[in-house]
Amino acid sequence: xxxxxLKRSFLSIKRKLxxxxxxxxxxxxxxxxxxxxxxxxxxxxxQMDYAKSTLGGTVTIQADMDAIREAQKEEIxxxxxxxxxxKNMMRPAITVETANKIAEYSDYVKDYxxxxxxxxxxxxxxxxxxxxxxxxxxxxxxxxxxxRGSSSSSSKLxxxxxxxxxxxxxxxxxxxxxxxxxxxxTYFDEDSNDKAMISYEFAELNSLKVGDKFKIKNVYTGKAxxxxxxxxxxxxxxxxxxxxxxxxxxxxxxFLSDSDYNDGEYDVSNVNYYMINSDKAEEFVExxxxxxxxxxxxxMKIAVDTSEYDAMSSSIESVGSFATTILIIVIVAxxxxxxxxxxxxxxxxxxxxxxxxxxxxxxxNIIGQIAxxxxxxxxxxxxxxxxxxxxxxKAMGQSILESQTASSAQQSERNFGRPGTQTRxxxxxxxxxxxxxxxxxxxxxxxxxxxxxxxxxxxxxxxxIDFVLLFxxxxxxIVLALILPSINVLRYQPKExxxxxx
Amino acid sequence: MNTLKVENVSxxxxxxxxxxxxxxxxxxxxxxxxIYAIVGESGSGKTTxxxxxxxxxxxxDGDIKYNGKSLRxxxxxxxxxxxxxxxxxxxxxxxxxTAKENVEIAIDFDGRKVDANKYLKQVGLSEEEGNRLIxxxxxxxxxxxxxxRAIASNSPIIVADEPTGNLDEETxxxxxxxxxELAHKEKKIVIIVTHSKQVASHADKVLKLRKGRLN
Numbered sequence: 030x031x032x033x034x035l036k037r038s039f040l041s042i043k044r045k046l047x048x049x050x051x052x053x054x055x056x057x058x059x060x061x062x063x064x065x066x067x068x069x070x071x072x073x074x075x076q077m078d079y080a081k082s083t084l085g086g087t088v089t090i091q092a093d094m095d096a097i098r099e100a101q102k103e104e105i106x107x108x109x110x111x112x113x114x115x116k117n118m119m120r121p122a123i124t125v126e127t128a129n130k131i132a133e134y135s136d137y138v139k140d141y142x143x144x145x146x147x148x149x150x151x152x153x154x155x156x157x158x159x160x161x162x163x164x165x166x167x168x169x170x171x172x173x174x175x176x177r178g179s180s181s182s183s184s185k186l187x188x189x190x191x192x193x194x195x196x197x198x199x200x201x202x203x204x205x206x207x208x209x210x211x212x213x214x215t216y217f218d219e220d221s222n223d224k225a226m227i228s229y230e231f232a233e234l235n236s237l238k239v240g241d242k243f244k245i246k247n248v249y250t251g252k253a254x255x256x257x258x259x260x261x262x263x264x265x266x267x268x269x270x271x272x273x274x275x276x277x278x279x280x281x282x283x284f285l286s287d288s289d290y291n292d293g294e295y296d297v298s299n300v301n302y303y304m305i306n307s308d309k310a311e312e313f314v315e316x317x318x319x320x321x322x323x324x325x326x327x328x329m330k331i332a333v334d335t336s337e338y339d340a341m342s343s344s345i346e347s348v349g350s351f352a353t354t355i356l357i358i359v360i361v362a363x364x365x366x367x368x369x370x371x372x373x374x375x376x377x378x379x380x381x382x383x384x385x386x387x388x389x390x391x392x393x394n395i396i397g398q399i400a401x402x403x404x405x406x407x408x409x410x411x412x413x414x415x416x417x418x419x420x421x422x423k424a425m426g427q428s429i430l431e432s433q434t435a436s437s438a439q440q441s442e443r444n445f446g447r448p449g450t451q452t453r454x455x456x457x458x459x460x461x462x463x464x465x466x467x468x469x470x471x472x473x474x475x476x477x478x479x480x481x482x483x484x485x486x487x488x489x490x491x492x493x494i495d496f497v498l499l500f501x502x503x504x505x506x507i508v509l510a511l512i513l514p515s516i517n518v519l520r521y522q523p524k525e526x527x528x529x530x531x
Numbered sequence: 532m533n534t535l536k537v538e539n540v541s542x543x544x545x546x547x548x549x550x551x552x553x554x555x556x557x558x559x560x561x562x563x564x565x566i567y568a569i570v571g572e573s574g575s576g577k578t579t580x581x582x583x584x585x586x587x588x589x590x591x592d593g594d595i596k597y598n599g600k601s602l603r604x605x606x607x608x609x610x611x612x613x614x615x616x617x618x619x620x621x622x623x624x625x626x627x628x629t630a631k632e633n634v635e636i637a638i639d640f641d642g643r644k645v646d647a648n649k650y651l652k653q654v655g656l657s658e659e660e661g662n663r664l665i666x667x668x669x670x671x672x673x674x675x676x677x678x679x680r681a682i683a684s685n686s687p688i689i690v691a692d693e694p695t696g697n698l699d700e701e702t703x704x705x706x707x708x709x710x711x712e713l714a715h716k717e718k719k720i721v722i723i724v725t726h727s728k729q730v731a732s733h734a735d736k737v738l739k740l741r742k743g744r745l746n
Binding site: 032033036037040041043045057221381383384385386387388389390391392522523524527 | 582585586588608609610611612613616617619623624625626627628632635636637639640642664681684
C-alpha cells in the first residue's frame with residue numbers, strides 16, 4: 030500500500046509537470062523568505078549576544094549636580110554669601126583608591142577608566158588658535174577641570190594648555206571614536222612617566238619632535254613639570270582642542286599640589302566602569318551603593334549608561350522584528366496559497382480519487398499520496414532555496430539593517446544638533462563636571478552613537494540549525510495546508526464521484 | 532464454494548418529488564465459477580444494485596454476505612480491496628498513467644509482484660500499447676485496460692457494468708471468453724450488468740431487475 034502510494038505520487042509529480050513546477054516555485058519562494066528570515070534572526074541573536082559582551086554598558090561615577098544645586102539653594106536661603114560660597118565650594122570627587130577598589134569587582138567590570146585634567150601654560154610655548162581666531166577652549170572637554178583646587182580664587186587664569194591624564198590611552202575619547210590617530214612616535218602607557226602626547230598642530234607650531242622635552246606649569250597650583258614628547262597625534266575632529274596634551278595618570282598627578290596629591294589618594298574625574306554584560310549594570314550599581322555608601326553622601330551620582338548597546342541593539346532588534354514579521358507573513362501566506370492550490374488540485378483529481386477508492390484504497394492512503402507529493406516537491410523547493418536563501422538573507426538583512434541604522438543615525442544627528450544637549454544643568458558660576466561618561470561630552474557621545482550605529486554589521490550565514498528550522502517550518506506549512514483538503518477527501522464517497530462520471 | 536449472498540436489500544433516496552424506492556427487498560445468491568448477467572430497463576436499479584454489491588455505496592436495509600461474512604463487518608474499502616473488482620462502463624482509468632501503470636496500481640494494492648503486461652496481453656493489448664498514456668488509447672482499448680485491471684487484481688468477485696459497450700464484435704467475443712475463463716477456470720464470481728442480449732446469452736444465469744425487484 031505504501032509503495033503503491035509513493036509510486037502514484039511520483040507518477041503524478043512526473044506527469045503533471047505544470048502543477049509540479051508551480052508548486053516547486055511556490056515552495057522555493059516561500060523557503061527563500063523563510064530561510065532569509067530565520068538566518069537574519071539567528072544573526073540578530075548572535076549580534077545581540079556579541080553586543081552584550083562587547084558593548085556591556087558603562088557605569089559612571091560623577092558629581093550629582095542636582096544634589097549640589099539643592100545644597101547651594103539651601104545655603105543661600107540660610108543667608109550665606111553667594112560669591113563666598115562659590116569660591117569655597119568643593120566639587121565632590123572620588124579618590125583614585127576608591128575608583129581602583131570598585132574596579133576590582135571582576136564579575137561586573139571588564140575595564141575602567143578615569144581622568145585627571147587641568148589647565149597649564151608656558152611662557153616658552155605658542156598656543157594653537159582656533160579658526161575663529163580665539164584660543165582653543167580649556168579643559169579636555171571645553172568644560173572645567175579637577176585641579177582648580179581649594180587654593181585657587183581666580184576663575185580667569187591664563188590657561189592655554191589642557192593637561193589630560195588618563196589611566197589608559199585607549200579610553201581617550203578621540204581614540205575611542207577613532208578621530209585621533211598617532212602620526213609620529215607612539216602612545217603612552219602606565220609606565221610612560223613624564224611622557225606625553227601632543228597634537229600635530231601644537232608640535233608644528235612649537236617645532237617639537239618625538240623625544241623633545243618641554244616644560245609646562247599648572248595654572249592653579251603653579252607646579253611645573255618637564256614632559257617628553259612620546260607621540261604626536263592627529264585629530265580629524267573638527268572642533269578638536271589642538272592644545273590638549275595627553276599623558277598617563279601618574280604624570281598628570283605630578284601637577285597636583287602636595288595637599289591635592291594627598292600621598293597618592295588624589296581625586297579623579299570621569300570615572301567609568303565598562304561592564305562585562307549590560308544586563309548586570311543595575312546590579313553593579315546596587316553593589317557600589319551598598320559597599321560605598323559614602324559616595325552618595327558626598328553628592329556623587331552613579332549612573333548607568335547602556336546607550337551604546339541600546340543604540341546598536343535597537344537597530345538590530347528592528348531587523349529581528351522585521352524578520353519575524355516577514356516569517357509570520359510568509360508562513361501564513363504560504364499556508365493559504367498551498368491550501369488553495371491543494372484544495373483545487375483535490376477537486377480536480379476527485380475522479381482519480383474515486384477510482385482509487387473503488388480499487389480499495391483507504392482515504393488515509395489517498396491523503397498520504399497528496400502529502401507525499403507535497404513533501405517531495407516541497408523538499409525539492411527547500412533544497413533549491415537552501416542555496417539561494419543565504420544570499421537573499423545577506424542582501425535582505427543588510428538592506429534592512431542599513432535603513433534602520435540610517436534612521437537611527439539621523440535621529441542621533443538630530444539630537445546632536447538640538448540645543449541643550451551639549452551640557453546638562455551647567456551654571457555659569459559653577460565648575461561643570463564633564464558629561465558623557467568620559468567620552469568627551471554629550472556631543473561626542475551622540476556622534477559616537479551615530480558612528481557606532483553606522484558600523485553595525487550582521488554576520489548573516491545560514492547555520493545547520495537554520496536549515497533544520499527551514500525544513501521543519503516548510504513541513505509544518507505542508508501539514509497545516511493539508512488539513513482543509515484532507516477534510517474534503519474524507520467526505521468523498523466513491524459512488525457519488527463515479528456515478529457522476531457514469 | 533465461495534458465495535455472495537444478497538439478503539433483503541432495499542434502497543431508496545430522496546429527491547424533489549419525494550422518496551424514490553430503487554431496490555425493494557432484493558434477494559440473490561451468486562456462486563463462484565458462474566457468470567451472472569443482470570439485465571433490466573434504464574432506471575430499473577441496475578447501477579444501484581451494482582454499487583451495493585461492489586461496496587461502492589452503503590447498505591440501507593438488508594445485508595450482503597460473502598461466504599457468510601457480512602459486508603457491514605468487513606467494511607466498504609476492505610471489501611473493495613480484497614473481494615471485489617469493478618469494470619466500469621466509462622472505464623474509470625487514471626489519465627496521467629499509462630495502461631500498464633493503471634494495471635500495476637491494482638496489482639500493487641494486494642501486494643503481489645506480477646507483470647502487468649500479462650493481463651494486458653489477455654485483453655489483446657500489446658506491450659507498446661501498454662506503455663501509452665490512457666489519453667492516447669481508443670475507447671475500446673481503454674475498456675480493455677479497465678478489464679485487464681479488474682482481472683489483474685486477485686479479487687474473487689468481478690462486477691462489470693456494460694463491459695463490452697465500446698468494443699467491436701471480435702473483441703467482445705474475446706472479452707466474453709475471458710470472463711468465462713475467469714468464472715469457469717479460476718472460479719471467480721462474475722456479475723455483468725448489460726443491455727446486450729449477446730452478452731447475456733453467454734451468462735450461466737440471467738437475472739432481471741424490474742421496478743427494483745430482482746427476478
